[in-house]
Amino acid sequence: MTDNKKVIVDGLWDNNAALVQLLGLCPLLAVTGTLINGLGLGIATTFVLVGSNLTVSIIRNHIPKEIRIPIFVMLIASFVTNIQLLMNAFTYELYLILGIFIPLIVTNCTIIGRAEAFASRNRPVPAFIDGVFQGIGFTAVLMILGALREFIGQGTILDGAHLLLGEWARDLTIHFYLTDQKFLFAILPPGAFIGLGLLVATKNIIDKRAKNRQAVEIEPGLQQT
Known part of the structure; x- marks a missing residue:
């Protein structure tokens, strides 16, 4: 597997x-009441993640090791400010719904972790x-859970x-059943915890089955040798 392909598979x-890393769970659990909320926060997080990774990688050789974390945080904060202004200008109602979780992207451990663990040690293209x-992997989880x-x-x-998409998208809503009262357990944080647990469990089951299948495919070859 090539290095770039491994980076892609790791992210997704x-x-x-x-x-896997169980990072960024606060916004993940708090705002994923709907798919669109999750998509909006995911796009914002991906924008900041890409910008900070690329910038950190470009200037990595000029950052003193002793103050690298404060510098990373300042860079991340600048990208978060940009995405705040853009959302305030073009998706104001969604910006109000996501609320404090947009500026809190600054403290998202996923972004700081990738800047420290990957971007600061690799060239710009891999970063x-x-x-x-x-970002896509994180956004996908936000959307599925939402x-x-x-x-x-x-x-x-x-x-x-x-x-998020404009007035033309009002007709995109798909209604599966009508209800006079929402099922609050699913919409509130307890539902988010259970939903995330089911997603993690599903991933673990898929990985275990893939590992077992790979072991079965390898075993006959070992017996023949």
């Missing part, structure tokens, strides 16, 4: 920030790829799509 699956696919909670809690998918 093998070392997924949410399912850029790592940022993109770590879709699961939205479906169980209120019987819809893509509710509030217009908050």
